[in-house]
Amino acid sequence: MKQNAESRKTKTVNKTKNRLKKIAILEGALEVFGEKGFEATTITAICKSAKIADATLYEYFESKEDVLFSIAEHYTRQHLDNMKRVSHFIHNTREKMRLIIQSYLEFYEDNPLYSSVALLNLKGSRSFLKSPAYQVVREASRSIVDAFNEGVEKRIYRDDIDGYLVRNLVLGFIEHLTIQWLLVKRPDKISLFRDTIFDMVMQSIEKKS
Amino acid sequence: MKQNAESRKTKTVNKTKNRLKKIAILEGALEVFGEKGFEATTITAICKSAKIADATLYEYFESKEDVLFSIAEHYTRQHLDNMKRVSHFIHNTREKMRLIIQSYLEFYEDNPLYSSVALLNLKGSRSFLKSPAYQVVREASRSIVDAFNEGVEKRIYRDDIDGYLVRNLVLGFIEHLTIQWLLVKRPDKISLFRDTIFDMVMQSIEKKS
Amino acid sequence: MKQNAESRKTKTVNKTKNRLKKIAILEGALEVFGEKGFEATTITAICKSAKIADATLYEYFESKEDVLFSIAEHYTRQHLDNMKRVSHFIHNTREKMRLIIQSYLEFYEDNPLYSSVALLNLKGSRSFLKSPAYQVVREASRSIVDAFNEGVEKRIYRDDIDGYLVRNLVLGFIEHLTIQWLLVKRPDKISLFRDTIFDMVMQSIEKKS
Amino acid sequence: MKQNAESRKTKTVNKTKNRLKKIAILEGALEVFGEKGFEATTITAICKSAKIADATLYEYFESKEDVLFSIAEHYTRQHLDNMKRVSHFIHNTREKMRLIIQSYLEFYEDNPLYSSVALLNLKGSRSFLKSPAYQVVREASRSIVDAFNEGVEKRIYRDDIDGYLVRNLVLGFIEHLTIQWLLVKRPDKISLFRDTIFDMVMQSIEKKS
DNA sequence: CATGAATGAGAATTCATTCAT
DNA sequence: AATGAATGAATTCTCATTCAT
Numbered sequence: 001m002k003q004n005a006e007s008r009k010t011k012t013v014n015k016t017k018n019r020l021k022k023i024a025i026l027e028g029a030l031e032v033f034g035e036k037g038f039e040a041t042t043i044t045a046i047c048k049s050a051k052i053a054d055a056t057l058y059e060y061f062e063s064k065e066d067v068l069f070s071i072a073e074h075y076t077r078q079h080l081d082n083m084k085r086v087s088h089f090i091h092n093t094r095e096k097m098r099l100i101i102q103s104y105l106e107f108y109e110d111n112p113l114y115s116s117v118a119l120l121n122l123k124g125s126r127s128f129l130k131s132p133a134y135q136v137v138r139e140a141s142r143s144i145v146d147a148f149n150e151g152v153e154k155r156i157y158r159d160d161i162d163g164y165l166v167r168n169l170v171l172g173f174i175e176h177l178t179i180q181w182l183l184v185k186r187p188d189k190i191s192l193f194r195d196t197i198f199d200m201v202m203q204s205i206e207k208k209s
Numbered sequence: 210m211k212q213n214a215e216s217r218k219t220k221t222v223n224k225t226k227n228r229l230k231k232i233a234i235l236e237g238a239l240e241v242f243g244e245k246g247f248e249a250t251t252i253t254a255i256c257k258s259a260k261i262a263d264a265t266l267y268e269y270f271e272s273k274e275d276v277l278f279s280i281a282e283h284y285t286r287q288h289l290d291n292m293k294r295v296s297h298f299i300h301n302t303r304e305k306m307r308l309i310i311q312s313y314l315e316f317y318e319d320n321p322l323y324s325s326v327a328l329l330n331l332k333g334s335r336s337f338l339k340s341p342a343y344q345v346v347r348e349a350s351r352s353i354v355d356a357f358n359e360g361v362e363k364r365i366y367r368d369d370i371d372g373y374l375v376r377n378l379v380l381g382f383i384e385h386l387t388i389q390w391l392l393v394k395r396p397d398k399i400s401l402f403r404d405t406i407f408d409m410v411m412q413s414i415e416k417k418s
Numbered sequence: 419m420k421q422n423a424e425s426r427k428t429k430t431v432n433k434t435k436n437r438l439k440k441i442a443i444l445e446g447a448l449e450v451f452g453e454k455g456f457e458a459t460t461i462t463a464i465c466k467s468a469k470i471a472d473a474t475l476y477e478y479f480e481s482k483e484d485v486l487f488s489i490a491e492h493y494t495r496q497h498l499d500n501m502k503r504v505s506h507f508i509h510n511t512r513e514k515m516r517l518i519i520q521s522y523l524e525f526y527e528d529n530p531l532y533s534s535v536a537l538l539n540l541k542g543s544r545s546f547l548k549s550p551a552y553q554v555v556r557e558a559s560r561s562i563v564d565a566f567n568e569g570v571e572k573r574i575y576r577d578d579i580d581g582y583l584v585r586n587l588v589l590g591f592i593e594h595l596t597i598q599w600l601l602v603k604r605p606d607k608i609s610l611f612r613d614t615i616f617d618m619v620m621q622s623i624e625k626k627s
Numbered sequence: 628m629k630q631n632a633e634s635r636k637t638k639t640v641n642k643t644k645n646r647l648k649k650i651a652i653l654e655g656a657l658e659v660f661g662e663k664g665f666e667a668t669t670i671t672a673i674c675k676s677a678k679i680a681d682a683t684l685y686e687y688f689e690s691k692e693d694v695l696f697s698i699a700e701h702y703t704r705q706h707l708d709n710m711k712r713v714s715h716f717i718h719n720t721r722e723k724m725r726l727i728i729q730s731y732l733e734f735y736e737d738n739p740l741y742s743s744v745a746l747l748n749l750k751g752s753r754s755f756l757k758s759p760a761y762q763v764v765r766e767a768s769r770s771i772v773d774a775f776n777e778g779v780e781k782r783i784y785r786d787d788i789d790g791y792l793v794r795n796l797v798l799g800f801i802e803h804l805t806i807q808w809l810l811v812k813r814p815d816k817i818s819l820f821r822d823t824i825f826d827m828v829m830q831s832i833e834k835k836s
Numbered sequence: 837c838a839t840g841a842a843t844g845a846g847a848a849t850t851c852a853t854t855c856a857t
Numbered sequence: 858a859a860t861g862a863a864t865g866a867a868t869t870c871t872c873a874t875t876c877a878t
Contacts, residue, residue, distance in 0.1 A: 014858090037335075039248050043852055053860040055854080064852065124329030126246070129392055161405055164395075165386070169378075169409060172385030176377045183338055186373075196370055200378060200413040208412075252869060262843045267870065439862095455753075457666050461848060471864045476849070538751030544664075547810055579823055582813075586804045587796075587827060594799025595792070601756055604791075614788055618796060618831040626830075670873060680839045682875080691873065843875085850867085857860090 022060050025050045026074055029067050034113030038068055038121040065127065072122055073133035075114045079107045080140045087143075093154055096147040098198050101170065105191045108178045119179050144170050148205065157205045166205055173197060231269050234259045235283055238276045243322030247277055247330040274336065281331055282342035284323045288316045289349045296352075302363055305356040307407050310379065314400045317387045328388050353379050357414065366414045375414055382406060440478050443468045444492055447485045452531030456486055456539040483545065490540055491551035493532045497525045498558045505561075511572055514565040516616050519588065523609045526596045537597050562588050566623065575623045584623055591615060649687050652677045653701055656694050661740030665695055665748040692754065699749055700760035702741045706734045707767045714770075720781055721829070723774040728797065728828065729821045735805045736818045746806050771797050775832065784832045793832055800824060 028050025032041045043064055047054045061067045083103050090096055108115040122128050144167045151157035174197070181190045237259025241250045252273055256263045270276045292312045299305055317324040331337050353376045360366035383406070390399045446468025450459045461482055465472045479485045501521045508514055526533040540546050562585045569575035592608075592615070599608045655677025659668045670691055674681045688694045710730050717723055735742040749755050771794045778784035801824070808817045 037333075042850085054852090055860050055862095056858080058853070059858070120333030123388070124246075124333060126392060161409065164389075165402065165405065165409075168386045168389060169382045172381035172383070173378045174381070175385065176381030177374070179332065180373075180377060183335060193374065196374065200370065200374075203412045203417075204409040251867085263869090264843050264845095264871080265841080268841075268843095273869075455751075460846090472848090473850080473864050473866095474862080477862075477864095482848075541806065542664075542747030542751060544810060579827065582807075583804070583820065583823065583827075586807060587800045590799035590801070590803025591796045592799070593803065595795045597750070598791075598795060601753060611792060614792065618788065618792075621830045621835075622827040669871085681873090682839050682841095683837080685874070686837070839876105839878090841876095841878105843872100845873100846871090847869105848871105849869095851864100852866100854864085855860105855862095857862105 018060070022070070023074065025052065025057060025060055026067070026071050030071050030075075030113050030117060033068065033071065033121065034116045038064075038117070068117070068121065069128060069131045069133040071114070071117060072128070073136050075111065075118075076133075076136045076140055079103070080136060082107070083140070083143060093147070093151045093156055094202065096150070097144075097170075097201065098194075100143055100147060101174065101198050101201065102191075102194045104171075104174050105178075105194050105197070108174070109181075109189060109191050112182065115178055116182050119175055119182065123175070141167055141171060151205070156207065158207050161205065169204060170201055173201070227269075231279070232283065234261065234266060234269055235276070235280050237261075239280050239284075239322050239326060242277060242280065242330065243325045247273075247326075277326070277330065278337060278340045278342040280323065280326060281337070282345050284320065284327075285342075285345045285349055288312070289345065291316070292349070292352060302356070302360045302365055303411065305359070306353075306379075306410065309352055309356060310383065310407050310410065311400075311403045313380075313383050314387075314403050314406070317383070318390075318398060318400045321391065324387055325391050328384055328391070332384070350376055350380060360414070365416060367416050370414065378413060379410055382410070436478075440488070441492065443470065443475060443478055444485070444489050446470075448489050448493075448531050448535060451486060451489065451539065452534045456482075456535070486535070486539065487546060487549045487551040489532070489535060490546070491554050493529060493536075494551075494554045494558055497521070498554065500525070501558070501561060511565070511569045511574055512620070514568070515562075515588075515619065516612075518561055518565060519592065519616050519619065520609070520612045522589075522592050523596075523612050523615070526592070527599075527607060527609050530600065533596055534600050537593055537600065541593070559585055559589060569623070574625065576625050579623065587622060588619055591619070645687070649697070650701065652679065652684060652687055653694070653698050657698050657702075657740050657744060660695065660698065660748065661743045665691075665744070695744070695748065696755060696758045696760040698741070698744060699755070700763050702738065702745075703760075703763045703767055706730070707763060709734070710767070710770060720774070720778045720783055723777070724771075724797075724828065725825050727770055727774060728801065728825050729818075731798075731801050732805075732818045732821050732824070735801070736808075736816060739809065742805055743809050746802055746809065750802070768794055768798060778832070783834060785834050788832065796831060797828055800828070 025046070029041075029046045031049050032045045036045070041064075043054055043057060046064075046067065047057055050057075057067070061070065083100065086099060086103070087096065090099055108119075128134050145163040148157055148163045148166045152159050152163075177190055177193065177197075181187060187193070234255075238250075238255045240258050241254045245254070250273075252263055252266060255273075255276065256266050259266070266276070270279060292309065295308060295312070296305065299308055317328075337343050354372040357366055357372045357375045361368050361372075386399055386402065386406075390396060396402070443464075447459075447464045449467050450463045454463070459482075461472055461475060464482075464485065465475050468475070475485070479488060501518065504517055504521070505514065508517055526537075546552050563581040566575055566581045566584045570577050570581075595608055595611065595615075599605060605611070652673070656668075656673045658676050659672045663672070668691075670681055670684060673691075673694065674684055677684075684694070688697065710727065713726060713730070714723065717726055735746075755761050772790040775784055775790045775793045779786050779790075804817055804820065804824075808814060814820070
């Protein structure tokens with residue numbers, strides 16, 4: 001009743017504020033999800049970590065699952081933006097694949113909590129596939145297929161294998177390694193293997209001249 | 210107020226009949242776990258599927274988690290036995306790797322429910338790693354490392370890459386493909402790719418003469 | 419699979435309103451405990467008696483046992499306060515012992531439900547001894563030892579018997595009588611015996627001049 | 628169908644065998660009840676301790692509660708027999724009271740497991756009062772009243788106090804001390820106090836000449 | 837007689853979510 | 858916008874007891 005004239009202006013300001021708070025909650029949630037896993041994490045624990053009341057979470061998110069999926073969207077978009085930003089300057093086809101592999105490895109290594117959530121909780125989730133957040137993840141992984149297809153066209157890569165198979169190889173390899181690293185804490189740093197991995201992948205997909 | 214678990218469990222002296230019933234319960238449980246996932250599965254649903262009363266399950270297993278882990282142990286042992294049986298007749302080093310890849314693919318394809326449980330529920334489980342059942346899974350995956358090391362000794366495979374990295378490549382590749390197949394139902398049959406996958410893996414690890 | 423208890427309990431910041439509700443629940447619970455005993459009492463019955471939902475109880479207490487122990491603490495503290503308030507005005511040593519005996523008898527008689535809980539459920543509980551609530555009970559019973567020791571110093575009471583033995587005599591006598599009264603409903607009113615009991619106790623402990 | 632002619636003879640033999648086995652079960656049960664308490668004790672634990680199958684227990688007892696009550700009956704009858712046997716030789720009235728006090732103290736001290744069951748589990752049980760086993764306990768405690776009344780008649784004891792009050796004093800005193808001993812392990816040996824206790828009781832009830 | 841096997845009937849607790857303030 | 862308080866709805870697991878063999 002009192003707010004009315006300023007309503008529009010306030011809303012714009014609030015939108016930003018809103019987004020910032022959402023991200024703050026996401027970060028608090030990631031902390032807990034990453035350590036305990038999705039099912040073992042309670043709303044109360046998330047809100048404690050985000051320093052808000054339980055009920056407040058529902059002002060920003062629809063459900064616990066929504067929080068989880070939003071984390072995926074937020075972090076994957078960041079990863080995607082990073083890749084795109086660099087990708088813009090790389091014109092060599094092989095180097096594009098190297099970028100992708102390196103980028104994934106470093107992203108996982110730099111964000112172990114998110115990696116944990118993504119690879120241990122989200123990867124096996126059927127409902128995540130149906131969520132809009134998943135599209136961002138898809139977009140990121142599509143870059144592998146694109147990079148491969150470009151190589152096929154340029155007659156660098158084999159034309160007898162499917163791009164999706166290559167995506168499975170690259171992501172499977174990297175993610176399996178990352179899971180190992182997360183759970184068994186071996187190897188110390190996954191990024192150390194970036195060249196070997198790149199090399200092995202290349203061997204798999206390059207045309208034998 | 211709670212009590213020590215050991216005071217019970219005196220009943221149920223393991224015999225053959227007992228083992229058969231355990232397996233029957235496991236099969237009923239797999240049905241449900243495979244379709245709904247571990248967390249969404251209730252004891253009641255398992256017992257309905259196994260046609261026993263809820264309380265009866267606890268005569269054979271300690272907890273819902275014990276049922277899950279026992280499934281892994283049971284099926285992986287079968288897979289392992291299969292591999293060993295054939296492996297005995299294969300002396301060619303490269304063919305050993307082919308056997309492993311083919312064997313994994315066919316095992317996953319023939320047991321989609323178990324694959325679902327293994328790859329979507331167990332793979333990301335921290336507690337599974339600590340369970341004795343995990344040792345069987347480890348043993349199976351060790352065959353990859355062994356097969357690779359044999360090839361290194363025979364100067365067939367590259368000696369500049371680590372066996373564990375190869376295991377990550379092979380399992381990561383196969384499992385990622387299988388997950389895709391389980392969740393997105395594409396491709397139709399993963400076993401169709403066995404030769405391509407074998408080929409790609411070989412390219413990665415073989416010495417370039 | 420279970421979880422640490424502390425992650426919750428952030429809510430429910432103790433205030434006055436809170437304390438009042440706790441007491442209300444305690445009173446509802448006493449009703450049921452007193453009639454059925456601890457083990458036979460269900461959470462549901464307590465909550466029905468307190469007119470709250472089952473889950474609500476856990477916002478105020480940690481467990482059924484916590485409710486029981488809290489009852490003891492609450493009522494014993496009241497009893498203790500009563501005794502202290504009057505005790506302040508009594509300077510005669512013998513009269514102090516009379517106060518204690520009379521006070522216990524009247525307290526038990528006026529709170530039959532609590533007496534039932536205290537004497538039939540708590541008295542034999544090993545875990546109650548370890549709970550903080552027990553300290554209040556201890557404090558109350560210590561008054562007997564103190565009163566006796568004061569009399570020993572003043573050469574009124576025998577110095578050849580131990581204060582703890584006197585406590586056993588007084589409490590044992592009173593409590594045995596109360597249990598009888600609770601279970602067999604005989605005698606009608608235990609407080610009628612206050613003078614005889616006082617007299618008998620005095621005979622036991624006074625110096626024969 | 629086969630057994631028929633020998634039926635009667637067998638039965639007689641079995642009766643004895645039967646009683647012995649019952650007692651064996653009772654002893655096994657006492658072990659567990661005494662350590663864990665009635666509610667926390669499971670049938671399975673009792674049967675493990677008695678080295679029989681769970682179902683077998685029900686050939687000898689009607690329920691878990693029946694086992695508990697039978698323990699009380701069995702042990703109290705032993706206690707009672709002991710008292711009677713000695714009592715027969717004691718003609719002095721005061722000495723009869725001494726015998727009772729000493730006998731109770733020694734019985735409790737010699738049978739700590741039974742004391743635990745009797746004082747921590749049975750004493751507060753409403754249903755025990757209605758069981759036939761309780762009559763034996765009553766009979767034992769009646770000896771106190773009898774001994775007192777005899778003293779009143781002989782003008783040794785005060786005639787202004789009720790026998791039941793004396794019973795409450797004696798039993799309450801002894802039992803409170805015993806509970807203390809069981810739970811807090813203090814004093815080391817309750818029987819050491821037999822003379823002091825006897826002395827204190829006498830002071831309470833003897834006529835002041 | 838003895839028992840292995842099976843189970844019915846709970847019971848305590850947890851937790852995401854709602855809503856009045 | 859924020860939240861304290863309340864709860865509905867589930868779910869795992871326990872255990873005394875029965876019965877066919």
